[in-house]
Amino acid sequence: MKRIFLIGYMGVGKSTIGKELAKRLNLSLVDLDHFIEARYLKSIRKIFEEHGEENFRKIENKLLHEVATFENVIISTGGGTPCFFDNIAYMNGKGTTVYLSSSPESLANKLERFVHSRPVLAGRTGNELLAFIQENLEVRKPFYTQAQITFDVDAMKTRYDIQPLVEQLSTIA
Ligand code: S3P
DSSP, X not given: OOEEEEEOOTTSOHHHHHHHHHHHHTOEEEEHHHHHHHHHTSOHHHHHHHHHHHHHHHHHHHHHHHHTTOSSEEEEOOTTGGGSTTHHHHHHHHSEEEEEEOOHHHHHHHHXXXXXXXXXXXXXXXXXXXXXXXXXXXXXXXXXXXXSEEEEGGGOXXXXXXXXXXXXXXXXX
């Protein structure tokens, strides 16, 4: 039975890499953000707006526990998921955790066009966005780095360049 959790900062490519990984390892893919949106019939942005971040984190924690019972699955988590409650320890106990890592500069580049769907980024752009990511990533790294495997996304030439990760996961998970 395989259960793989993809963790990492917003914009790192958890969903894209998750899709490709699921195909290659013949596993299904669950996106925790989509799972939350489908359950609450609201976008993540709306949940933040109407209930605040604290309540969003409680919902996220509760639904993480639900998806973590699924089998033969890749679970793509939200950027903040491992950093609240005991979520990272919980995921480590439930399956294989993979941290997709990237530099603040590449993340800022990728996120520039998507800040509006990410309430945590609050519409920041340019240098302000980069400074926020640099700081926020430092806060989150101690959680991310508790993952069992780290995969450097910046070293990828294309988004299909995940063979080393596929091989590692074939033996470990
Ligand atoms: C968040 C990341 C988002 C989503 C929410 C909060 C975060 O997921 O869960 O907006 O705190 O980093 P993605 O990493 O898929 O953008």
